[in-house]
Amino acid sequence: MIQTILNHRSIRKYKEKEIEKQVLDEVLLAGTKASTTGNMQVYSIIVTSDKAIKDQLWEVHFKQDMVKQAPVILTFCADFNRFNKWCELRDTSPGYDNFLSFYTASIDALLAAQNVAIAAESHGLGICYLGTTTYMADKIINILDIPENVIPVTTLVIGYPDENPDLTDRLPLEGVIHYEKYNDFNEQKINKIYEEKEELPSTKELIKINQTENLAQIFTEKRYTKKDNIHFSKSFFDVITKQGFMNHE
Amino acid sequence: MIQTILNHRSIRKYKEKEIEKQVLDEVLLAGTKASTTGNMQVYSIIVTSDKAIKDQLWEVHFKQDMVKQAPVILTFCADFNRFNKWCELRDTSPGYDNFLSFYTASIDALLAAQNVAIAAESHGLGICYLGTTTYMADKIINILDIPENVIPVTTLVIGYPDENPDLTDRLPLEGVIHYEKYNDFNEQKINKIYEEKEELPSTKELIKINQTENLAQIFTEKRYTKKDNIHFSKSFFDVITKQGFMNHE
Numbered sequence: 001m002i003q004t005i006l007n008h009r010s011i012r013k014y015k016e017k018e019i020e021k022q023v024l025d026e027v028l029l030a031g032t033k034a035s036t037t038g039n040m041q042v043y044s045i046i047v048t049s050d051k052a053i054k055d056q057l058w059e060v061h062f063k064q065d066m067v068k069q070a071p072v073i074l075t076f077c078a079d080f081n082r083f084n085k086w087c088e089l090r091d092t093s094p095g096y097d098n099f100l101s102f103y104t105a106s107i108d109a110l111l112a113a114q115n116v117a118i119a120a121e122s123h124g125l126g127i128c129y130l131g132t133t134t135y136m137a138d139k140i141i142n143i144l145d146i147p148e149n150v151i152p153v154t155t156l157v158i159g160y161p162d163e164n165p166d167l168t169d170r171l172p173l174e175g176v177i178h179y180e181k182y183n184d185f186n187e188q189k190i191n192k193i194y195e196e197k198e199e200l201p202s203t204k205e206l207i208k209i210n211q212t213e214n215l216a217q218i219f220t221e222k223r224y225t226k227k228d229n230i231h232f233s234k235s236f237f238d239v240i241t242k243q244g245f246m247n248h249e
Numbered sequence: 250m251i252q253t254i255l256n257h258r259s260i261r262k263y264k265e266k267e268i269e270k271q272v273l274d275e276v277l278l279a280g281t282k283a284s285t286t287g288n289m290q291v292y293s294i295i296v297t298s299d300k301a302i303k304d305q306l307w308e309v310h311f312k313q314d315m316v317k318q319a320p321v322i323l324t325f326c327a328d329f330n331r332f333n334k335w336c337e338l339r340d341t342s343p344g345y346d347n348f349l350s351f352y353t354a355s356i357d358a359l360l361a362a363q364n365v366a367i368a369a370e371s372h373g374l375g376i377c378y379l380g381t382t383t384y385m386a387d388k389i390i391n392i393l394d395i396p397e398n399v400i401p402v403t404t405l406v407i408g409y410p411d412e413n414p415d416l417t418d419r420l421p422l423e424g425v426i427h428y429e430k431y432n433d434f435n436e437q438k439i440n441k442i443y444e445e446k447e448e449l450p451s452t453k454e455l456i457k458i459n460q461t462e463n464l465a466q467i468f469t470e471k472r473y474t475k476k477d478n479i480h481f482s483k484s485f486f487d488v489i490t491k492q493g494f495m496n497h498e
Binding site for chain 1: 275279293345348383485498
């Protein structure tokens with residue numbers, strides 16, 4: 001069980017093979033067993049396997065091949081739509097049109113997503129998260145007919161793996177674990193934490209390809225630039241507002 | 250493996266028994282194997298077992314007994330502090346002082362948290378998430394010496410269970426799963442989805458205790474009121490700003 005978690009690697013190449021209905025149902029059921037704030041279950045999972053709709057999703061997810069290849073795309077949403085409708089039908093006024101409620105619903109959606117990811121892997125399926133979901137939330141909303149009070153927050157590509165990549169390197173535990181309180185980092189500690197990663201042959205290859213001086217510059221100058229981050233921050237904020245989560249009066 | 254997920258229930262009463270170091274280490278290691286955006290690992294986990302610090306955390310987490318009882322409290326943080334320090338030491342300027350970066354780091358933290366939760370349960374440990382983390386983020390920052398560019402987003406209480414509660418009821422799958430696109434709800438569908446939950450003896454008991462007309466009103470009028478949500482929305486926003494994630498210039 002823990003072995004499934006310890007052996008996780010993201011899969012970016014998939015076989016054409018469909019996912020059996022019974023397997024997919026069990027994986028989705030596992031998603032619904034995750035903890036959820038006050039048992040409100042303020043999230044939803046959109047299961048897309050239709051080729052035409054998947055092609056539209058591929059377009060907005062930066063045309064990553066795996067979105068076309070994988071048989072199923074799961075879009076996880078922070079969702080107060082169903083809950084609010086229920087409240088209104090029960091003669092009471094829902095007060096969930098604010099940022100905290102959006103963030104609470106995001107937590108629900110993300111815990112469900114990780115349950116789905118692990119359940120899928122325990123069935124021999126592969127998964128990959130798409131970080132492009134928050135960048136392109138406005139376009140995904142249009143493609144998937146997503147109503148007000150619902151926001152897509154992450155996506156899982158899921159299917160049978162057609163590759164067997166190595167485990168991804170991770171920082172040593174002291175890079176992310178703090179005991180009792182937060183123990184801040186000095187230069188020596190940062191160097192020690194990043195030493196192994198910076199010495200990997202794959203890192204040196206990446207630096208060569210990207211023509212930067214070091215690995216950090218690949219992140220700041222190529223992959224996640226300040227300019228892009230600010231652009232996508234603003235567009236995601238617009239989505240949060242438009243979907244009805246910024247009423248603070 | 251999937252059985253661990255399907256059998257999840259939150260535990261609110263804990264034995265005095267400590268968690269063995271080897272078990273805790275494996276559980277934390279499992280946390281670090283979750284997917285993370287661009288393998289940046291922009292999260293941290295603060296492991297608190299010191300009684301005096303736990304007492305302070307108990308105070309801010311609405312004095313829930315389990316925070317004192319459980320041997321270990323894990324505070325999961327969205328964390329760009331370490332990553333930014335690394336960038337600066339590598340002569341490059343990090344552009345992660347914006348909302349998108351905070352949200353990205355939140356996703357990292359929450360996927361790691363759910364890995365930890367499942368790994369813990371597979372070792373016979375019990376867990377409970379504390380939603381009070383976002384409400385009280387400013388106070389938790391003070392207690393745990395959390396620096397700029399870091400925000401606590403959720404907390405797991407973890408220890409050996411001293412109760413064996415029933416599985417929590419969940420809505421039928423059609424309450425959260427949509428096929429192909431989002432299929433919005435009409436009155437009939439909402440009634441069908443909530444029928445079983447509303448008919449539970451435990452629900453009827455709750456309504457009696459809370460002196461409301463129905464279950465929805467317990468949420469809107471007692472547990473998660475509009476007034477509280479707006480209050481905590483504003484304070485969480487202040488934290489996001491103060492910790493350095495609202496620079497959109």
